[in-house]
Amino acid sequence: MLSVDLHHAFAGFTLDARFEAPPGLTVLFGASGSGKTTVINAVAGLLMPDRGRIAAGDWVLLDTERKLRLKPHQRRLGYIFQDARLFPHLTVKQNLNYGAWFAPKDAPREDMGRVVELLGIGPLLDRRPGALSGGEKQRVAIGRALLSAPKLILADEPLSALDETRKAEILPYFERLRDEVAVPILYVSHSASEVARLATTIVVMEGGKVVRQGAAAKVLGDPDVLPMGAREAGAVLTVSVKTHHADGLTELDAGGAPLFLPQIAQAPGQKVRVRIAAHDVILSRSRPEGLSALNILSGVVQQMQPHEGAVIVAIDTQAGRVLARITGRSAQALDLAPGVAIHAIVKTVAVASSDIGAVAAPA
Numbered sequence: 530m531l532s533v534d535l536h537h538a539f540a541g542f543t544l545d546a547r548f549e550a551p552p553g554l555t556v557l558f559g560a561s562g563s564g565k566t567t568v569i570n571a572v573a574g575l576l577m578p579d580r581g582r583i584a585a586g587d588w589v590l591l592d593t594e595r596k597l598r599l600k601p602h603q604r605r606l607g608y609i610f611q612d613a614r615l616f617p618h619l620t621v622k623q624n625l626n627y628g629a630w631f632a633p634k635d636a637p638r639e640d641m642g643r644v645v646e647l648l649g650i651g652p653l654l655d656r657r658p659g660a661l662s663g664g665e666k667q668r669v670a671i672g673r674a675l676l677s678a679p680k681l682i683l684a685d686e687p688l689s690a691l692d693e694t695r696k697a698e699i700l701p702y703f704e705r706l707r708d709e710v711a712v713p714i715l716y717v718s719h720s721a722s723e724v725a726r727l728a729t730t731i732v733v734m735e736g737g738k739v740v741r742q743g744a745a746a747k748v749l750g751d752p753d754v755l756p757m758g759a760r761e762a763g764a765v766l767t768v769s770v771k772t773h774h775a776d777g778l779t780e781l782d783a784g785g786a787p788l789f790l791p792q793i794a795q796a797p798g799q800k801v802r803v804r805i806a807a808h809d810v811i812l813s814r815s816r817p818e819g820l821s822a823l824n825i826l827s828g829v830v831q832q833m834q835p836h837e838g839a840v841i842v843a844i845d846t847q848a849g850r851v852l853a854r855i856t857g858r859s860a861q862a863l864d865l866a867p868g869v870a871i872h873a874i875v876k877t878v879a880v881a882s883s884d885i886g887a888v889a890a891p892a
């Protein structure tokens with residue numbers, strides 16, 4: 530359990546943030562100036578808050594009531610920044626060893642071989658950072674952070690400097706980090722697909738306060754919150770791969786209903802997270818026939834929320850919560866209201882591969 534309780538007053542800005550997160554990856558989300566960096570700085574020990582307590586499990590980094598304030602180098606944190614910050618004169622292997630060098634001698638350590646395998650960096654070990662792509666550098670930076678035997682990993686917009694191709698290359702490694710390494714991760718991000726794919730928990734900040742916290746699917750599926758705004762709204766479904774078809778489509782089992790997506794890499798039986806963008810969902814009162822769209826999820830309208838000139842409709846389907854963003858005129862024409870039975874139609878090609886993520890099989 531990651532537990533953060535911080536109070537700090539700057540002239541003109543007060544941070545009053547409190548959240549608790551279960552194991553996994555916790556995304557700190559909020560508009561510019563909402564206080565995310567201030568939280569990260571307090572966790573890192575770069576800012577000494579007026580009052581507060583920060584703990585990762587039984588590892589207490591700060592407890593002002595008990596006058597406990599670990600210095601930054603005592604906090605056992607692994608950092609992953611936007612730029613990888615590797616030492617240019619050292620090889621990849623030496624950069625990794627540098628991380629291990631910081632691990633306390635008696636700390637249970639990640640095995641170098643396992644970390645190298647986890648991040649797929651075996652072929653890079655003898656190269657220097659100058660001969661690595663941005664994505665490869667970032668994988669090495671993750672490895673270096675892991676090998677320092679951290680109690681908590683801080684990732685401050687680690688993908689924001691990378692282009693879409695490199696991001697797609699790194700996201701699976703963060704998924705593995707989340708699912709295979711028992712170290713909590715506190716992750717700042719502005720990206721809808723990153724949050725949808727990676728977050729176990731989402732903490733939404735506004736004006737120095739935590740306005741919402743909870744499991745990712747719950748927060749992203751709540752039309753009252755919409756941390757990304759109405760245009761980027763989208764719910765996340767956890768579904769399992771059923772079969773791969775010869776025509777390049779993958780069929781998923783979405784709570785008993787078939788969901789077809791462009792072919793994905795996961796094997797039948799594996800669970801995946803799929804982000805369904807609210808603007809890609811069409812609603813119909815009757816079950817449509819003779820339609821090119823392959824995906825029809827049936828459900829019941831739970832809530833309707835006006836947002837930025839449109840209406841966000843929350844529908845509970847057999848596959849889970851789906852959001853649809855439609856015009857007020859369409860909502861009226863369909864006579865939508867909570868309790869109404871509805872069919873949500875999702876175009877197969879509307880789901881981008883960056884919106885589909887792996888989920889570890891339950892242990």
Ligand SMILES: Nc1ncnc2c1ncn2[C@@H]1O[C@H](COP(=O)(O)OP(=O)(O)OP(=O)(O)O)[C@@H](O)[C@H]1O
Pocket residue numbers: 539540542559560561562563564565566567568
């Ligand atoms: N040392 C400081 N002195 C005074 N005000 C500060 C200080 N550091 C941060 N602030 C203020 O605290 C507020 C929150 O800043 P913070 O950098 O934490 O926001 P953020 O959510 O990380 O934003 P961004 O997404 O732009 O990085 C801002 O209004 C900022 O001006």
